[in-house]
Amino acid sequence: MGKIIILDENTANKIAAGEVIERPASVIKELVENSIDAGANSISVEIRNGGISLIRVIDNGSGLTEDDVEIAFERHATSKIRRADDLESINSMGFRGEALASIAAVSDVQLATRVKSSFQGVSIKVKGGNVLDVKPIGCPVGTSITVSELFFNTPARYKFLKKDSTEAGYTVDMLTRIALCYPDISFKLINNGLKVLHTPGNGDLKSTIFSVYGAAVAKQLMEVNYQDEVAKIKGFIGKAEIARSNRSHQSIYINRRYIRNKTITAAIDSAYSTFLMKNKHPFVILDIRLNPASVDVNVHPSKMEVKFSNEQEIFRAVYHAINGTLMTQSTIRTLPDSPVNKYYSNNDQGSSSYSQKPLQGASRYPSSKTSSTNSYMLNDSMASKPAYSQQEFMRVKEELDKKREEAISGHPAQGEAAYTAQEAVNLAQSEAAYTAQEDDSLVPSTSLFNGARIIGQAFSTYVFLEGDDEMFLLDQHAAHERICYEELKEAFAKDKPLSQMLISVVPIELTASEYQFAISEASFFEKLGFSYEAFGANSIIMRAVPFAQREVDVGKLFLEILDFVMDGGNGEKSVLADEALYTIACKSAIKANKRLDEREVSALLDKLSTLKNPYTCPHGRPAILRLRRYELEKLFKRIV
Ligand code: ADP
Ligand code: MG
Numbered sequence: 038m039g040k041i042i043i044l045d046e047n048t049a050n051k052i053a054a055g056e057v058i059e060r061p062a063s064v065i066k067e068l069v070e071n072s073i074d075a076g077a078n079s080i081s082v083e084i085r086n087g088g089i090s091l092i093r094v095i096d097n098g099s100g101l102t103e104d105d106v107e108i109a110f111e112r113h114a115t116s117k118i119r120r121a122d123d124l125e126s127i128n129s130m131g132f133r134g135e136a137l138a139s140i141a142a143v144s145d146v147q148l149a150t151r152v153k154s155s156f157q158g159v160s161i162k163v164k165g166g167n168v169l170d171v172k173p174i175g176c177p178v179g180t181s182i183t184v185s186e187l188f189f190n191t192p193a194r195y196k197f198l199k200k201d202s203t204e205a206g207y208t209v210d211m212l213t214r215i216a217l218c219y220p221d222i223s224f225k226l227i228n229n230g231l232k233v234l235h236t237p238g239n240g241d242l243k244s245t246i247f248s249v250y251g252a253a254v255a256k257q258l259m260e261v262n263y264q265d266e267v268a269k270i271k272g273f274i275g276k277a278e279i280a281r282s283n284r285s286h287q288s289i290y291i292n293r294r295y296i297r298n299k300t301i302t303a304a305i306d307s308a309y310s311t312f313l314m315k316n317k318h319p320f321v322i323l324d325i326r327l328n329p330a331s332v333d334v335n336v337h338p339s340k341m342e343v344k345f346s347n348e349q350e351i352f353r354a355v356y357h358a359i360n361g362t363l364m365t366q367s368t369i370r371t372l373p374d375s376p377v378n379k380y381y382s383n384n385d386q387g388s389s390s391y392s393q394k395p396l397q398g399a400s401r402y403p404s405s406k407t408s409s410t411n412s413y414m415l416n417d418s419m420a421s422k423p424a425y426s427q428q429e430f431m432r433v434k435e436e437l438d439k440k441r442e443e444a445i446s447g448h449p450a451q452g453e454a455a456y457t458a459q460e461a462v463n464l465a466q467s468e469a470a471y472t473a474q475e476d477d478s479l480v481p482s483t484s485l486f487n488g489a490r491i492i493g494q495a496f497s498t499y500v501f502l503e504g505d506d507e508m509f510l511l512d513q514h515a516a517h518e519r520i521c522y523e524e525l526k527e528a529f530a531k532d533k534p535l536s537q538m539l540i541s542v543v544p545i546e547l548t549a550s551e552y553q554f555a556i557s558e559a560s561f562f563e564k565l566g567f568s569y570e571a572f573g574a575n576s577i578i579m580r581a582v583p584f585a586q587r588e589v590d591v592g593k594l595f596l597e598i599l600d601f602v603m604d605g606g607n608g609e610k611s612v613l614a615d616e617a618l619y620t621i622a623c624k625s626a627i628k629a630n631k632r633l634d635e636r637e638v639s640a641l642l643d644k645l646s647t648l649k650n651p652y653t654c655p656h657g658r659p660a661i662l663r664l665r666r667y668e669l670e671k672l673f674k675r676i677v
Pocket of ligand 2: 067070071130131132134136137
């Protein structure tokens with residue numbers, strides 16, 4: 038007898054499950070995707086012990102008919118495609134027909150469902166791949182599915198699970214990513230009885246972001262709305278104030294799937310390069326729609342990675358979508374929130390509900406049940422009260438932010454308060470009222486300083502202006518750097534480099550490959566303003582440079598620029614040129630610790646007023662800060 042046998046269906050499903058189902062979060066992902074495919078606009082997920090002992094997903098989607106219920110659990114059972122050709126035009130989340138079969142092979146599943154056209158629902162129980170029971174049941178339209186004892190019959194899998202809280206964390210992250218791409222669906226996640234995520238499902242991405250990240254983030258967003266032949270890109274990007282040192286606050290979706298992709302992150306970084314400090318990553322949520330034919334989502338089994346048929350096109354679209362948004366929006370910074378607000382919140386402990394007793398029970402998430410006892414909770418009457426004081430507002434905002442952060446990050450909660458959807462809405466309303474009243478942090482660049490007059494220079498570095506109800510503080514180096522950069526950029530675009538002949542030529546020694554590169558790219562460097570020629574073996578002589586400052590070491594600066602142009606594999610030439618231009622701008626700009634006379638300051642301000650983005654230096658440091666009279670009055674306690 039031969040050695041080969043055909044595996045029975047159950048064994049095959051168990052093996053297949055290993056590929057689709059790795060942990061509770063992957064079960065939930067499959068179930069939630071099914072709910073989305075079923076047209077639900079409300080999806081609630083409940084987990085216990087990180088989803089290991091129980092997962093329950095309830096949706097208000099189409100439901101399954103009695104005829105379909107049993108077959109849905111067979112492998113390759115799908116209602117979403119009929120033949121291989123359909124794969125070309127697929128727009129559902131699933132289509133392999135494997136998820137239900139795989140989940141049921143390694144757990145105990147109970148499903149109850151009803152379609153609209155039927156008065157009665159049906160329930161089915163499947164354990165370890167065997168159908169145990171099918172019977173009629175009374176239930177609402179939609180589907181509710183409960184998965185318990187995950188991996189009860191696959192101990193090897195079970196062993197790989199992490200602690201409950203870690204598994205819960207994976208689910209929070211996964212569901213949050215999905216929720217941010219489906220603002221028209223209300224998602225709820227309950228972990229051990231406590232609500233940790235609740236999005237409004239009102240179709241508005243900004244309020245979805247608010248419900249996930251809180252007021253501090255929602256306040257610092259700019260809307261992206263871009264379209265070209267290649268892509269349609271919508272979403273929100275954050276101002277520098279909410280940039281982070283890792284990419285956890287970046288969510289990119291291609292055709293409504295959460296993905297990770299290096300080309301796209303490179304485009305984001307390039308677009309932000311002059312707006313942010315190095316090693317800071319902006320807050321970004323981008324919904325990118327492409328022709329499905331130009332993207333292959335199946336390169337990775339979990340479909341997180343994608344391949345584009347034309348990487349350059351995608352890079353360009355994302356770069357322009359973001360850069361365009363940054364250029365059209367004013368990004369002037371008000372004086373950092375902190376001095377005023379910290380001052381108040383630290384000194385106003387009377388009504389603060391902060392120091393709370395530790396959480397009871399095993400949960401690490403704040404409870405929604407007890408929140409009404411907390412003084413910070415906004416009730417309707419407070420929310421509608423327009424004169425919500427800044428002090429009150431900031432305290433509430435800080436507390437909610439902190440609690441939300443804890444809930445999302447899974448760090449132990451300090452208090453027992455929770456953040457409910459209603460609180461989110463209330464806070465948004467009071468914030469809107471507050472913003473309309475007192476906070477106009479956007480200053481249109483056309484009237485940059487609102488007619489403010491120069492009152493002096495401090496520490497030979499900062500220029501002070503006084504307006505009607507505000508003061509402006511300028512960092513002279515950062516501001517001038519921005520001016521130089523814009524001038525250089527314009528000259529570059531017009532192909533009229535700002536080149537200055539050197540009084541005496543400067544010889545520069547290069548390595549063989551640098552020399553090759555410098556000679557072959559001489560016309561590119563000429564466009565930047567460097568003019569040189571070959572000078573013996575591996576040397577050049579520099580005749581003209583794009584700046585007039587005497588103290589600059591010409592050789593060193595040229596090498597610096599040569600280096601990154603040579604390394605700059607990932608971008609367009611124009612992006613590389615940009616990098617080069619802002620290095621040059623930095624060297625050409627007025628330094629700090631330099632006395633300026635009034636004429637020089639005026640010239641600086643005049644030029645600054647003509648710029649689209651005068652608010653930061655090209656490296657992203659702020660160039661202008663604003664201090665409102667109101668803030669001074671607060672600081673001096675003239676008003677409270
Ligand atoms: P796939 O999603 O790849 O088609 P699944 O195994 O996930 O395969 O689901 C099998 C089928 O069961 C789906 O094609 C769909 O018709 C049905 N189904 C699963 N979940 C739901 C749900 N929540 N609501 C309605 N139908 C569902
Ligand atoms: Mg599916």
